[in-house]
Structure formats: structure tokens, C-alpha cells
Amino acid sequence: MEITVVQSAGFCFGVKRAVDSVYALSDSRDGIVILGELIHNRYVTDDLKKRGVDTVEDVCDCASGTVLVIRAHGVGREVLSRAQKRAGEVVDLTCPYVAKIHNIVAQHSACDYDIVIVGDKTHPEVIGIEGWCQAGAHVISAPQEAQSLVLDKVCMVAQTTANKNNFDNLVKIVKNNCQEVIVFDTICKSTKIRQAEAEDISKKVDVMFVVGGKGSSNTKKLFDICAKNCPQTFHIENFEDIPQNINYKNKKIGITAGASTPSGSIKEVVRTMEENINSHGVQEMSFEEAMEQSFKTLNTGDVVNGIVVEVRPTEVIVDLGFKSDGIIPASELSDDPEVKPSNIVKPGDEIQVFVVGVNDAEGKTLLSKKKLDYIAGWKKIEEAVENKAVLSGKVIQVVGGGMIVLVEGTRVFVPASQASDRYTEDLTVFLNNTVELRITEINPRRKRVTGSVKSVLSDQKKAISEKFWAEAEVGRKYTGTVKSIMPFGTFVDIGGVDGLVHISELSWSRIKHPSEVLSVGDTVEVYIKDIDAETKKISLGYKKAEDNPWAMAQEKFNVGDIVKCKVVRFMPFGAFVELMPGVDGLIHISQIANKRVGKPSDELSIGEEIEAKITEINWENKRISLSKRALLPVEENQAESQQIMEEISAEAQGEQPAAETEPAADEQPSEQTPQGNDGVGDTEENQSDGE
Ligand code: SF4
16 A cells, blocks of 8 residues: 655645735735635635635725735736725735736737637636737637637747646647747646646556645646546545545555645645555555655755745745745855845746755755856866866956956956956956956866966957958058057057057148147047058058148149248248148248348248248149249349349358259158158157057
8 A cells, every 4th residue: 555645736836925925914914805716725715714814706896995915826907907096905926927928928919919828718817817918819728729720920828737738739730820929838837747747646556636626727637637547536625525435455546736735635635545544454654654755855965946936135035845945045146246136036936956954943944056056167167178168257356366257156266467468457447347268277176266368368369460460451441449649650459450650640730749639549540551561560541632731732822823821930041931731831031022131030920921922833842932022012223132132042052052942851841741751660660569
């Protein structure tokens, strides 16, 4: 003789949560009413009634000001809204798994999907789900109903207690008939386990009892499953329903129960079975033994699955299907001090945990998630060392000599020298950043791991550089960022590689320092002027041809024009005047006045605006000669003046033998850019610094 009670028998997470909450509420509050039966179990319903908790069938039936409880089945959007308006307070105990279905159908029906629910159309949970669909739903439970659906866009969900095989079968049919079908298998895991265990045990026993309310849909489904495998299957609500006319001698007896069956009801059934067996003279199995079998036992070091029941600021409560709930302290969730429990889990989540300790006396089971993360992460880290894989993690702490990066739940030490590809004095700048790194060393015995961010960055830089040099060519344009400014020019990052824009390339006008044009961090459009692939030096162009003032001047000025200009500087042989920004011309000393002039400053002053006549233009060499004298009246003693001027001219030629009216090449502006080099010249040495 053998009695087996399946492990999953009894309250599921959602029902337990609802029942516990209502009992706790009834301890401290009056005027509690539940919208519909809390669970399909008359013993619980009767007991709650004794505690002053009533049940109403409709929101209208509850007096205003009452505490109205929504049970685990949930309700539709409209009912919830009416409840909130009518009751003094609404306590919504909709099971998180059911609430998830509400969200799915609300979102998809808003996107014009036809909602198909596999379930019992009269069941409160299904009615509640329908109440979140914008245009109702198709509720099906049989193949013929599925066959009749011919729709364009379908979103399919299941009642949480639906039969898995039936659901899969109906999905196939709907997929055949409809164009686009999105399927959400919303059958609750607790239901799946319960059904699987019922299926399994009913194949091994001679008599099967399914304990649960007659109105309980999931109990009925359990009965259907068991009855297929075991002809002697009985759906009983309590011990009183146990058939007396059966000889249980030498029989294997299986017991399962619906999600809303209290453990007390299961115990009573087991006890009655014992008595029955005794009365038949069969060696009994002790009640305690049978009940112990019905509960899981936990040991330190076990890895078990559970469902998150509650998330508190400092801990998480997990339903393990054990006698009492388990607790994960925040410090056992993650090593990241910035992360709160609510960032990691939420009520209803299925979670795998490590049993750190079982304290039966206090009824506490201490759990850890971080340990399992660490174990799983360690495997990945060992693999990563072997194949030199790149991992990513969050910088959680700066310690002496480096920083700690949390990688796959494992603390990885990164020495300061390996924290970046550049020297960084203050590593706190990396705190809370996600970084990529390579594991460089592990010590399995001491569980120590060392990594390098620098290694990854260097590889990335190398790859970028190789790609750059493969594509680089003179004339190619880039959008770059100014990285540094030196007196001779600026270094610009053009995608992982730096190039130099020489000062002469920054402006068509005369500038004294690159900072007059650019600042560090500026985004600039540049092009390659010159490449030295061997030395890896790049000269960049910045000035645009269309902004060349000499090109504009060519359009504007002609020989013979009388122009307004400004005296900008003196030389012994004449005065330079600015015709327009970036374009200067020369008034030779002989052309400043109609008399002998000792030095230009005798007749002119810097900044003075004067009129002069253009006497000669050499566009090729960017030289413009002007005369102020040509605009002055002819003196009476012209012959004498002429002689004087010729003498002056002769003197000037003596000083400037190369050209009568032009300064030496190093004085005359070859372009109106006194730095007129090509960007490579005197800065090549410096350029290597930035590459
Ligand atoms: S069977 Fe699943 S979905 Fe339904 S109340 Fe229980 S835990 Fe929630």
C-alpha cells in the first residue's frame, strides 16, 4: 500500500498571495468584501465569512466606503474603474501572471489585432481578460471553434489554467487559417507543472484522487488528465467525498489538488485514507510521512526555482513551494551597490536561487541569486580566458591600484595601467560606466580574476587605424574633431587617426595662433592634403578654395581702379595697404607722395584710410602695386620733382634690385597668408607626436 501526494498539490503562488493578503487584511480592517469568491473552496469561503469578509457578485452590490478586494482571477478595465469609483479602497490581488495577459491583450488590441483566448468563456479570469480587449475577443476551447476563425492579424493567449496540449493544437489550427498570428503561451508555469505531475502520477497508480472545488476550472482539467490514465480517478472536494466502497488494500494511491485547494483539505484526505486503510487491516503509512512527502525539503546548497512574491527595498521574498517563503537579502542579489532589488526582479518573476541556509526554527530560508550568477559567470570567464573573448561589465568600485568591474556576477580587478589606453590619474571617472575588457589572468583556487580594458581599446584602435590607412587618399574628406592646439597648427582626430592642419591652412587671413580659428572639441570638415604612409603622417587641409580672398579679388579689382584701402604696415621701401581682408597691396615709397619722401611714416600712419590707384597686378604671384601719388596734383616745379622722384626711384632700385616697384620676396606677401607653407614643412617633427 502506498500513498503519493504530488509535490505541486495545493495553493499556487497567485492563490496563496491572495488568501494570505485577505487573511492579513481581515486581522486589521472591517468592511472587507471580495468581488466574487476568493477561491473555489467553500471551506475558505466559509472561514472568511466567519471573519466578517463578505462576497459580492457585482460592484453595485458593495456599499460605498468598503474595502473591495479584486481576487487573483482579475477583472476587466471597466469593472476595475467602477470599483475604484464605488469602493472606499480597492485592494487589487490580481495574480501577476494574469495581469501580464491583461497587458498583452490591451496592447495588441490597440494595434488592431483580433484577440483569441483559449479558455472557458464563462470563467471569471477569461471574462476579465476580455475586459482589457478594445473590441472584445474570440474565446475558443475546441478545434471546431478554431477552424471557424479566418482573420488577418491575430494575437493568441491562453487562460492561465488551460490545457497545454489543447492550446498547442488550437494554435496550429489558427495559424493555418489566419494570415499573421502572434502567440503568447500564457499558461501559468505552476499549472503546467501541476498538470505534468498529475499526468505522470496518474499513470503509476491504481486509484487517483483530485482534490478541489467542483467549480474550480483547473481542478476539472486535472481530473480530465488523470482520468485518461487512471480509470479509478475521483474528483473530491474534501475527505467526505472519498468513496467507501473501494478496497484500497495493496493499491497504489495518488493524490493531487487544484490551485485553490488549501493544504488542510489535502491533509484531511490523507488522514482519511489512513483510517480507511487501517479499517481494512492494511499497514498504514503515517500521516506525517505522507504529508512530509507532499512538501519539498530544502538543504543548504540546493539550487531551486521559485516565484518572487514581494520586492522590498532591502530584500526579496520568494515562494519556493516550501513550508515557508525564502528571503534574498539585497546584498545577495548583486554586488553592484547602485542596483536596487526592484531593478532586478519584480513580483511574479520566476527565479532560480541558491539555498544559503535553512532555519526551520525561525521558519526562514536564506537565499542567494548572486551566488548562482557568480557560478554561471565563472564558467563564461574561464571560457573567455581560453578564447581571449571580449566581455563587458560595469565599473562598480575604485580600489587601491585599480578598479573593480562586475562581469557576469564576478568581480574583475583591472589594474590602473590597464584601465584605459591613456594614462588616467583619477579612475573614478570610470565609475558606473560599462566597459569592454579581456580577462588576462584567473586564479581558480583563490577565485581572483584580472582583466584589461586597455587590451580591447588598443585592438580597436589598431583595427580602426588599419581600416583608415587602407582607405586613405589625398583629397578624401573627413569630419573630424579638434584634439589639440599647438602654435604651429591643430591636430584633428579623423576617426581614430590624427592629422595636422598647419596654421597656414586654417585661414586665408594672417593669424598669429590657431586658437583664433579653432578650439579643442570643435567639429571640422577637413580633407587630406598629403600622406606619408611610411611615417604615418597626414597633413590636412581646412581652408576652402571658394573662400580664397585672392580669387574674390580677381573678380573685383583691375589695373587703373581707384580703391579705398587701409595702411597696415611699413617697410623701408614702401607701405602695405589692405584692399580687403586677406588681400594686401604695396604702395612703393616713390608712389606715396608727389615729393621726396624720407620714410613712409612721414606721410602715412598705420590704420589710416586712403585712396590709391592700382597700377599693376600680378595674380599669379599675388602682388598688387598701388600709387597714391597718381591721384595727387602735378607740382609746379614738375621737372625738378620728376628728377627727385627718379633719384628716389634709383635709390629704391639699389635697395631692391629684383623689382623696381616690388619688395623682396620675403617681404612682399606671396599670398596674403604670411605663413604660406603647405602644412607639412616645419611641423613634420611635431606632427609625429600626434599620431
Ligand atoms: S494558477 Fe498561476 S496564474 Fe492562476 S493564480 Fe495561480 S499562479 Fe496565478
